[in-house]
Amino acid sequence: MCIRDRPNTQWLEGSGIEIENGIVVDEYCRTSLPDVFAAGDVANWWSQRYGRRLRIEHFDHAGNQAVAAAKVMLGQDKPYDPVPYFWSDHYDISLQVAGTTRDHDEVIFRGAVASGSWSAFYLASGELRAALSANRFKDFSAGRRMLRAGTPVTADQLADESIELKTLLA
Structure with missing residues (x-):
């Protein structure tokens, strides 16, 4: 327990x-x-x-x-290896996290943290390891899908707010 x-x-x-x-x-x-x-x-x-x-x-x-x-x-031996996910609502901020924010060497932000609507993408050696969003549901959804699929993405692409992240999915 x-x-x-x-x-x-x-x-x-x-x-x-x-x-x-x-x-x-x-x-x-x-x-x-x-x-x-x-x-x-x-x-x-x-x-x-x-x-x-x-x-x-x-x-x-x-x-x-x-x-x-x-x-x-029941005999269906399939490994359990998801992209970890959790969410938590705090007053008017909805936080969502996919992946693990440990073991990263770079964090890329979209949006201003002070605005209450932003996303952070955690990379390790250029590989996306986690997506964390506050009230940026589209960013989070795309980031989570990228993590599940292992989609290669660059820091520049993640930082460029003119790019809709879902367009980076294969």
Whole structure:
């Protein structure tokens, strides 16, 4: 169980299940014990896409990972490796994030942060790693689709507000 940002795993001590920043699972949601699965906020899973472990605290992720775990239990061995996503509304600002904002070396902004309507795109070695938007739904939608598809995009294209981002999708 996970409430807030600290997974409650103390009750699993001595069970044989590996614990590190939550319950450690592989890309199929399997724990270190045979036939034991974990999903959601408490699951620290291996992301092939990002080359590291991730643990996401959001109901959208929890539901999607639970479905993926159930499919594996039913014999449909497909790795769970989504572009992480979450959103949060704060008064008149709707924040949306896709990808991971860690491990980047460049951030490209569209719009002025002070305006309350802007987007930030996180790149690592020129590769899009995350999109974060505040009240810029079209930017976010295109950025999320680019991340899912692995669409190559340049910092100049992302920064150029005369370019509609959806036109960059293949």
